[in-house]
Amino acid sequence: MIPEQFEYFAPSTIDEVLKLMVENDEAKILAGGHSLLPMMKLRFAEATHLIDINGVEALKGISDKGDHILIGAMTTESELIVSELLQQKCPLIPEAAKLIADPQVRNRGTIGGDIAHGDPGNDHPSIMMALDAIFVLQSPDGERTVPANSFFLGTYWTELGENEILKEIQVPVAKPNSGYAYTKLKRKTGDFATAATAVILTLDGDTCSSISIVMTNVGPTALKAEEAENLLAGKVIDESLIEEAAEKAMSICDPAEDLRGDVEYKTHMAGEMTRRAIRIALQRAKGEI
């Protein structure tokens, strides 16, 4: 449970971070450390150089930009949970963050690390995809933006380039007449999802004008259930449509068997979480809860 030797840097500006990355081939960014350090301790991940970005103020904070909210990559889960701005304008994020791990992890773990890690078990990828968030990446070559929906390429594999960091995240504020939900099934406190589903939908009268449905931990990346979305968009959602949507969502699941369950169970749980998330989002959009 002891990692191999590594060299440790603690820069305080983004420029310094990028410079260190260029200078040290094998360098790894250290954010909250709650994904990286366990892997290093088990010697699954090798990091000869660690660049600790906890001292980089420019990467922290949550700010109101009118039609969207800007979240620094180094914002911790606990900060997301207590943010009044998010609670009011993007409540899906605090709802999901509360369900991550335990207080110890949430006090250090960051939204940026959760996204950049590319772990399909993490919750933020689904949330970001459901929200249509945009990631701002920075490298020595400059800044670029990548939509959440094209960022995740595979397990531990993202659009992040070699000397590139995730700087901040733009999330759109919730629309009027919209509802959201994140339903997550886990075995216990501190566990990753057996399956989870994020839903955001908007109503036009009784009709669902738009909906996004994204599932956690039932595939190599978070999975956007597009067929289910297409089925529900433009319709008045009822139980039988929810059932059909859940079936469609289940049909794209490709979970890995582990001690949480086999493929069949996880697929069914993704279906059940999807049903529940749609129901809750719908009730919220209607102002029923």
Add this chain to the structure above:
Amino acid sequence: MSTSAESIEREEKLQGVGCSRKRKEDPRFIQGKGNYVDDIKMPGMLCAEIVRSPYAHARIISIDKTEALALPGVHAVLTADDLKPLDLHWMPTLAGDVQAVLADEKVVFQMQEVAVVIANDRYIAADAVQLVKVEYEPLPALVDPHKSMDSDAPVIREDLIGKMDGAHSKRLHDNHIFTWDVGDKESTDQAFEDAEVTVKENMFYHRVHPCPLETCGCLASFDKIEGKLTAYVTSQAPHVVRTVVSMLSGIPESKVRIISPDIGGGFGNKVPIYPGYVTAMVASIVLGRPVKWVESRIENLTTTGFARDWHMEGELAADNEGRIKALRVNVLADHGAFDACADPSKFPAGMFHICTGSYDIPNAYARVDGVYTNKAPGGVAYRCSFRVTEAVYVVERMVDVLAQKLGMDKAEIRLKNFVKPEQFPYPTALGANLDSGDYHTALNKVLDAVDYKELRKEQEEKRANGELMGIGIVTFTEIVGAGPSKSCDILGVGMFDSAEIRVHPTGSALARMGTITQGQAHQTTYAQIIATELGIPSEEIQIEEGDTDTAPYGLGTYGSRTTPVGAAATAVAARKIKAKAAKIAAHLLEVSDDDLEWDVDRFKVKGVPGQEKTMKDIAWAAYNNLPEGMEPGLEAVDYYDPPEYTYPFGAYLCVVDIDKYTGVTKVRRFYALDDCGTRINPMVIEGQIHGGLTEGYAVAMGQELSFDPEGNIEGNSLMDYFLPTAVETPHWETDYTVTPSPHHPLGAKGVAESPHVGSIPTFTAAVVDAFAHLDVTHMNMPHSAYRVWQKCHELGLDKAK
């Protein structure tokens, strides 16, 4: 005894038996001032890390230490070949088998100890472990114990080939360890043939691990000049460790000092002697420097002391009215690659003969066969008195199965079959001798408290709505306090226990015991016993345990034996002091002993107010003013050999609601009534019960160590292994009755294991009961959402909305 307000006040000040005195240990632990093995540092200390096998079964072709030894800061790399000249490459287990300290030519379970690296610190040692190059030739792994005795099964223990006389019986196969049976097979078989109703069920009590918060460790320091070995060990039985170390090493026992400092939970995991301890000691002897070895969490869960892993077949025979006529049990016990069970030596299946439970069952027979598999050794008593959990599980499950078959209520069938109060002491068909009990009162009290009838009505309504609600009832009887030394020993040492009490001239006292606390609050409760016996305030009584150089010899703390044995020794030792004190008091008051009466903390001359001597006065006199011919001092030692076991019991009831779409099982209510005889400290009892229920919940609902077909262990980190937090833990309701033990000096029985033993089958019973109307009679643990959902899915319950 006088009951004047004045004497009651004096009695309260003592904080004696029956008082909820606050735990004396807590201020230390809460402030982070505990002193655990890993907190102890010695000048010149080195660290040991173990090189472990990636395979469950493989031949070792070669071990190359060169690179590891070349790493600066590495002092030694030891393998079996290095230990051979000292004859320390194998060691005896508590179960009459031997275990490789470091793998000798072959590895027989995944993560087995292959070599040990000794380095300046843990960091260097961890790097060096990776540099030890071991070449293996993988062999087929034997994982399923049902295949252990197949004719073509790979032989796990080549050292035992041809040795068919096992420690406990003839061995039937190279992978067979023992057959143990008890009871009258013929009469039992006959009762089954004659019976109006019979039921049979197979159940698997899965492999779990006690997972104490503190893992196992040892800091050994050999003083070459004195020839003395001192070792701080996470041990629940330090004196036994001393004896074994002396026997193994040849160092005189007087020059071996074992110290169990603060221990962060044991639960049976810290009873055996582990290769890690031995290698730290050997390394210290070889290098002449202190050597520390401390396990990681993964090492703890994987290699030291698992529990259970029994495949049980239970059968009951009864008449149509539900009166039980016979019990038959057959068990296949998976002991892993070495038989390292921690049982009294003559009991390879522990106290399993308690499996007739709380019931008056005229005929019974039980047979257990132990076999080897390519898994870590163990079989420790995880918060239980040696296989009592398994025994209680099988009988409680079977009574439910019988009730379902007969369409009888699960409470009613119990009330019908209980041993009646007037039948005690009750000899069971399998040789236990139940000392005292009142099972009817206990169960009825629980049924009233929860309004059982109303619950059953609610359940019926829920079932009609397609909802799943289950009610589990368990009425268990334990056998604890091993044990009478006529039958109980560990490696030949009788299972007595001891207390030594010294009353100082100014009236305070120091007491030392052969037991060792690991969270049970011995410092608090032992003092209460002495306070009541001798009239010395608890606060002035210092309790010490765990240092074999100072404490009297004892067998340690496990199997709920501290109160039945250690507390009895304490009471008897105190009574020896009191008897001497009476003589001194009589001398001081110039009367005969017979003229005296005891009143809380003093002897009074009967009928003469004001003529009295307090224990304080007497203590002072014991050092300067004694009756003619009496030796000075006020001390006593007692080695208590219990005449019998004690038999705590309880009635538990659990209500669960199951989400049929996810399998998530919510414990809505859990009511636990315990009877442990005399209650020494109700608050400590309450705490122990909460802890035991929570652990029981963990075992029943989530804990499991499983293996893939290659023998790779699964679930051996806390990401998977279930330790409930406050979030998962149900709300516990507790209650009690008091039926003292007739043979224990205080009337007390053990308690801390009851909630674990009793709650586990209660959870299973509740989960199964939720499906009972669908003809489900048993479901194996753990009742994780995954497993419960599988049952829902199989029955098609997760479909209909």
